[in-house]
Amino acid sequence: xxxxxxxxxxxxxxxxxxxxxxPAHTPxxxxxxxxxxxxxxxxxxxxxxxxxxPGVLGRVxxxxxxxxxxxxxxxxxxxxxxxxxxxxxxxxxxxxxxxxVRARMPKTGPRNGKRIACVGAGPASLTVARDLAPLGYExxxxxxxxxxxxxxxTQIPRFRLPESVIDEETGYALDLGATFRxxxxxxxxxxLLAQGWDxxxxxxxxxxxxDLDIPGRQEAAANIHLGIDWxxxxxxxxxxxxxxxxxxxxxxxxxxxxxxxxxxxGGADVKVIVRSGFAEMKASPWExxxxxxxxxxxxxxxxxxxxxxxxxxxxxxxxQIVRAEYDDQGRRTLxxxxxxxxxxxxDDVLVAVGQENAFPWIERDCGIExxxxxxxxxxxxxxxxxxxxxxxxxxxxYGPKNIITAVAHGHEAAVSIDKLLHGEPVTHRxxxxxxxxxxxxxxxxxxxxxxTTNDLRSKVPWEKAERALASISVEVELGFDExxxxxxxxxxxxxxxxxxxxxxxxxxxDACTDICPMDCITFTANGEExxxxxxxxxxALNLEQSLYxxxxxxxxxxxxxxxxxxxxxxxxxxxxPTGAWDMQKFLLxxxxxxxxxxxxxxxxxxxxxxx
Numbered sequence: 001x002x003x004x005x006x007x008x009x010x011x012x013x014x015x016x017x018x019x020x021x022x023p024a025h026t027p028x029x030x031x032x033x034x035x036x037x038x039x040x041x042x043x044x045x046x047x048x049x050x051x052x053x054p055g056v057l058g059r060v061x062x063x064x065x066x067x068x069x070x071x072x073x074x075x076x077x078x079x080x081x082x083x084x085x086x087x088x089x090x091x092x093x094x095x096x097x098x099x100x101v102r103a104r105m106p107k108t109g110p111r112n113g114k115r116i117a118c119v120g121a122g123p124a125s126l127t128v129a130r131d132l133a134p135l136g137y138e139x140x141x142x143x144x145x146x147x148x149x150x151x152x153x154t155q156i157p158r159f160r161l162p163e164s165v166i167d168e169e170t171g172y173a174l175d176l177g178a179t180f181r182x183x184x185x186x187x188x189x190x191x192l193l194a195q196g197w198d199x200x201x202x203x204x205x206x207x208x209x210x211d212l213d214i215p216g217r218q219e220a221a222a223n224i225h226l227g228i229d230w231x232x233x234x235x236x237x238x239x240x241x242x243x244x245x246x247x248x249x250x251x252x253x254x255x256x257x258x259x260x261x262x263x264x265x266g267g268a269d270v271k272v273i274v275r276s277g278f279a280e281m282k283a284s285p286w287e288x289x290x291x292x293x294x295x296x297x298x299x300x301x302x303x304x305x306x307x308x309x310x311x312x313x314x315x316x317x318x319x320q321i322v323r324a325e326y327d328d329q330g331r332r333t334l335x336x337x338x339x340x341x342x343x344x345x346x347d348d349v350l351v352a353v354g355q356e357n358a359f360p361w362i363e364r365d366c367g368i369e370x371x372x373x374x375x376x377x378x379x380x381x382x383x384x385x386x387x388x389x390x391x392x393x394x395x396x397x398y399g400p401k402n403i404i405t406a407v408a409h410g411h412e413a414a415v416s417i418d419k420l421l422h423g424e425p426v427t428h429r430x431x432x433x434x435x436x437x438x439x440x441x442x443x444x445x446x447x448x449x450x451x452t453t454n455d456l457r458s459k460v461p462w463e464k465a466e467r468a469l470a471s472i473s474v475e476v477e478l479g480f481d482e483x484x485x486x487x488x489x490x491x492x493x494x495x496x497x498x499x500x501x502x503x504x505x506x507x508x509x510d511a512c513t514d515i516c517p518m519d520c521i522t523f524t525a526n527g528e529e530x531x532x533x534x535x536x537x538x539x540a541l542n543l544e545q546s547l548y549x550x551x552x553x554x555x556x557x558x559x560x561x562x563x564x565x566x567x568x569x570x571x572x573x574x575x576x577p578t579g580a581w582d583m584q585k586f587l588l589x590x591x592x593x594x595x596x597x598x599x600x601x602x603x604x605x606x607x608x609x610x611x
Contacts, residue, residue: 001529001558003551006500009434012586014546015563016496018087021068023408025432025590026050028065028087029496033448035093036489038482041101043094048101050590052127052173052407053152055165058092059477060156062253062284062402070493074518074565075454083457085491086480093485095165108177112136114421117197119186120204122150123403124394126170127410128201129178131593132417139178144185148174151205151395152403154232155254157261158473189362189390199389199417202376203410206395208358212249212351216307220314224307227258227352234261234472243347245269247317249304250352251281256291258350263294264472271344272298273317275334277324290476294469303334305341307349316345355400375399382416382426383409391416411592418593430591430599439497439583446583448494450570452517458488494568498586501559503550505580508557512572512581513537520562521572523553536560 005011014020018028027046034043047054066072069084114137118125121143129139147153148170152161174180186192192200209226211217217224223243227250233239246267248259251274262270272291274281278300281288288298302319309315318341322334357374364370367387369377376385376392383391393409395401416426439447461478462468468476480488513521519538526532532547533540540547545564552558573581591597 001526001532001547001549001560004546004549006436006498006548009432009588011546012436012496012498013432013588015498016586016588017068017070018065018085018495019588021064022051023064023405024051024411025408025588026065027496027587027589029492029494030587031094032085032087032090032489032492033494035090036449036486036492038097038486040094040097041099041104044098044101045104047091047094048172049592051404052130052410053123053169053403054091055095055169056152056161057403058088058090058095059161059165060152061088061091061404063088063286064404070495070565070567071491074493074567086457086460086488089460089477089480090485090489093480093482096479097482097485102172102175105172106134106176108134109136111138114138114198115196116140116199116201116417117142117192117195118201118203119192120150120202120394120396121145121148121170121180121182122203122205122394122406123152124396124406124410124413125150125201125203126173127407128203128393128414128417130173130176131411131414133177135418135594137417141174141178141180142184142186143180143182146182148180148182150203151228154235155228155257157231157234157257159260159264159468159471159476160257162473162475187361189366189368193366197389198421199391201413201417202362202390202392202396203394203406204396206355206357206400208356209351210354210356212304212353214304214306216309216314219312220307220309222312223314223347224349224351227254227350228355230350231257231261234265239265240472241266243267245346246271246348246350247344247346248272248350248352250274250354251276251283251298252352252354253283253287254355255350255352256283256287258352259291259296260294261472262348262350263296264469267348270296272296273302273304273319273344274298274300275303275322277301280324280332294465301334302342308343314346314349316343317349318343355395357396357399359396373399379427381412381429383413384416384420384426388420411590414593415591415597419598422598424598430597432591433589433596435587436498436500436584439585444574446497446570448497448583448585449490450494450497450568450583452493452567452569453490455487455491457491458484496586497568497570497583499548499561499566499568499570499572500582500584501548501550501561502580502582503553503559505578506550506553506559507578507580508553508555509577511575511577515571515575517569517571518562518565518567520564520566522560523557524560525556526552526558532560536562538562538565540564 031043031046066084072084075082118141121141209228246262306318369386391413394406522536540562542564548561550559
């Protein structure tokens with residue numbers, strides 16, 4: 001194998017598993033260390049630069065970072081299965097204890113004469129506004145709702161996300177100089193184009209819920225509701241009660257929100273009924289757990305067959321029981337078991353079986369092409385449509401995802417728009433800003449806490465059930481206090497503090513291999529990767545994570561380190577008698593729209609990110 005190029009920012013970025021998994025590439029270990037130092041305002045701003053909505057995401061993020069967390073695969077515990085650091089809830093800690101950060105927000109620069117229209121005022125459009133307004137662009141957001149936030153505001157119940165948090169963080173974005181035109185729903189792309197905008201960003205989400213066309217749907221329509229529309233009506237106070245017996249159809253996060261909301265609005269008997277198995281449900285594991293914690297059963301492998309009604313009044317639903325069979329390609333087929341069709345009485349049904357994009361307002365002859373699924377044809381990196389001045393992001397781009405993906409799209413689209421309006425190719429993307437700095441403070445001392453423990457993941461306290469279930473607006477999760485936040489932050493393994501090896505200083509004494517608690521360092525003859533992975537002290541089985549391979553040593557061997565299981569404990573560097581190993585903090589910050597994104601990218605930038 002060739003020597004690893006650690007100067008390439010992509011290499012160590014991939015080693016920081018949590019940051020690599022985050023669509024917005026938030027520098028997670030950095031802000032967790034700041035929380036441990038009680039520098040909550042600094043931690044918030046590190047978050048805000050990357051993900052725009054730390055208080056929102058600290059409550060309702062889909063947490064792609066947590067399954068990637070190294071702690072979840074290297075920790076040994078006799079008590080229970082190893083669990084990742086509570087990254088999401090620590091993000092909320094930064095938001096809860098940050099104090100007043102308004103003075104730390106960017107200032108709006110002089111207008112540059114360019115006008116940008118954003119269709120929708122959800123997380124993707126707000127991110128575009130946050131990135132472009134300080135650069136002098138005149139950014140206008142159009143939305144049919146009275147307040148900004150998009151599906152953050154309309155589809156996430158207040159018991160999970162208080163409105164005050166939404167108001168605060170959408171306000172930070174709008175206060176940078178963007179104009180929000182509430183109550184103005186765009187109904188014609190041609191008309192919008194005729195207004196002479198220099199660029200248009202479409203961030204209107206996936207506003208249409210999928211319906212269920214089975215017998216009885218039309219006759220019992222009065223008591224059958226599309227989940228996302230129903231949640232929006234609850235959010236705006238148009239609906240404040242529901243029947244005693246409620247069936248929720250669907251296995252995603254929207255279905256979980258519908259069921260828990262129905263429980264608070266009078267549903268005494270609320271069931272979630274799904275056609276798939278429990279493990280295959282699209283809802284996040286914690287969303288399913290939260291629903292079950294509130295006494296909501298989840299019935300699997302039940303395919304809706306009929307809405308049963310009497311004289312137009314819904315009385316229940318009939319289902320077919322199935323089992324799953326998989327072919328050689330892993331494709332699933334649902335096979336009827338032959339059991340009797342069960343019938344469940346109900347007063348209302350909430351249909352949450354999926355969402356789809358709806359673009360009736362985009363004329364098909366305006367220059368924007370769509371694929372056979374009704375999604376716009378986009379350049380995957382720049383998010384540019386076939387009409388060069390029109391970009392898409394969030395759920396409007398590739399269908400329903402999540403908030404943090406919408407934010408990532410907003411950042412990318414802002415870079416694209418800025419480059420387009422400066423006459424540069426939008427597909428030429430800027431390299432990230434990086435730094436790699438030694439953490440050495442003495443012979444055996446580092447500027448970070450490198451001790452590893454087997455402390456279990458801290459539990460987030462909940463409001464008492466009798467109070468939480470009595471109101472749709474009482475927040476259920478109370479968040480960590482400062483002491484618990486410190487304890488949880490200490491569980492972080494500091495995966496961004498890298499073990500950096502200098503082969504010219506190595507005397508091949510093997511002291512580092514002896515002391516490594518994970519047996520992840522090996523000195524051996526070089527070879528092809530597949531062969532090398534099997535010849536290490538402990539075979540490197542995760543092919544998704546790279547091997548760190550040195551140049552040739554004096555004996556002709558090479559040092560090979562399995563990055564997948566390294567604890568970043570620094571024992572190799574402490575034990576090394578020659579200083580061949582060093583612990584160096586790697587920081588990566590995605591380059592935002594603006595001058596830095598328009599500079600020549602012939603070499604990697606080396607500036608770091610500051611708190």
